[in-house]
Amino acid sequence: MLRSLQLGRDQGACDMQQVADPASARDAVEELLAEYGVHDVLGVTPTASEVDRTWLVATRRGGLVVKRSPRGSDAPRMQAGLLALAARDASLPLPRLLTSATTGAALSADGTAFVTTLCPGRPLEEVTLTEDLAAALARHQAAVMNALADADAAALGVPDVNAWSLDSVVEYEPLVDAHAPTGTADVLRAVIDDYRARVLPVRGDLPTQVIHADVNLSNVLVADDGTVSGIIDFGDAVLAPRVYDVAVAACYLALAGGASDHQVVRHYLERAALLCGLSALEVSLxxxxxxxxxxxxxxxxxxxxxRAPERAAYALRYDHLAERLLASVAGEQRRDAFGPEGTIA
Incomplete structure (x- = not known):
């Protein structure tokens, strides 16, 4: 069994055991919120999530988010700890933690949950990409990276690998034949070979820290005025090279723009490389x-x-775009936002 897949399967299995009917789920959420001094719940809405259970809660004082994980999971401690660290920069558009009256801390009494404010705005996938938006994302992402630079991964329970880690790509090679037609399979194998040839030999030389690692189209919120109003969900945070964080965001911007040579992708990469202080080696990767x-x-x-056909729509929401984009950047000489080694075109 592949390590990353086993992690995902075990977490998913624990998660499914906690799924309750809507009425009992609302009761459980309201009971938890009472621990945080919230008694004016107007509505509870579950949202799609891979591992933990997440609910959006309407109250008279504004929106809240409740996240609950399986018992024994380090996820609540990790996410709450990282949010607390990042929130030291008051200018960052992040959810703010509520404090449990029982524990005097962010985690619930049973250690499985935490509650945050709800960041306003719409997901990045629902708005029009602009260069100003890309620049704002790069600025906030660099600030989050800076805020987490001294995070103690071991103390916070931050892993060095998870199912979505870029380093996990080699573990998915056995899935190529099962899930890809011939043309796509060749491209996927070329990607994995390229990782082995170009990233692995220098992996130990790359500046490494705790990173968000999942700055995707759902985890960036945009206000009506076009500003970034939220960077959410630290559930996939890892201890990894900082350039991985930039690569993940660039990937999803390319998906949103429909092309790797989209001007917004190019602008984001220029700003992110500068603000995050990426070296020529990092940029070349x-x-x-x-x-x-x-x-x-x-x-x-x-x-x-x-594995979970009932969640196929969620799991495959970027599938077609990702496959098409992979084909478009299959050759190193194809035109895209990435120039020769060490440059951004």
């Missing part, structure tokens, strides 16, 4: 790393859909 994320979107998404 961006094309490979973006393709790795696209490959994971295809392979892990299809495998997840096979």
């Amino acid at each position: 961006l094309r490979t790393l973006v393709r790795c994320r696209l490959a994971i979107v295809v392979l892990l998404g299809r495998e997840s859909a096979r």
Whole structure:
């Protein structure tokens, strides 16, 4: 069993055991919120989530988000700890933690949940991409990275790998034949080979820290005035090279724009490379790393859909775009936002 897939399957199995009917789920959420001094619940709405259970809660004082994980999971401690660290920068558009009256801390009494404010805005996938928006994302992402630079991964329970980690791409090679037609399979194998040839030899030389690792189209919120109003969901945070964070965001911007040579992608990469202080070596790996994320979107998404058909729509929401984009950047000489080694075109 592949390590990353086993992690995902075990977490998913625990998660499914906690699924309750809507009425009892609302009762459980209201009981938990009472621990945080919230008694004016107007509505509770579950949202799609891969591992933990997430609810959006309407109250008279505004929106809240409740996240609950299986017992024994480190996820609540990790996410709450990272949010607390990042929130030291008051200018960042992040959810703010509520404090439990029982524990005097962010975690619930049983250690399985935490509650945050709800960031306003719409997901990035629902808005028109602009260069100003890309620049704002790069600025906030660099600030989050800076806020987490001294995070103690071991103390917070941050892993060095999870199912979506870019380093996991090699573990998904056995899935290529099962989930990809011949043409796509060749591209996917080329991506994995490129990772082995270009990233693995220098992996230990790359600046590493705790990173968000999942700055995707659902985890970036945009206000009506076009500003970034929220960077949410630290559930996939890992201890990894900082350039991985930029590559993941660039991947999803390319998916949103429908092309790797989209001007917004180019502008984002220029700003992110500057603001995050990426070296020439880190920049030279961006094309490979973006393709790795696209490959994971295809392979892990299809495998997840096979394992849990009832969640196929969620697992495959980027599948077609990712496959098409992979084909468009299959050759190193193809035109895209990435220039020669060490540059951004």
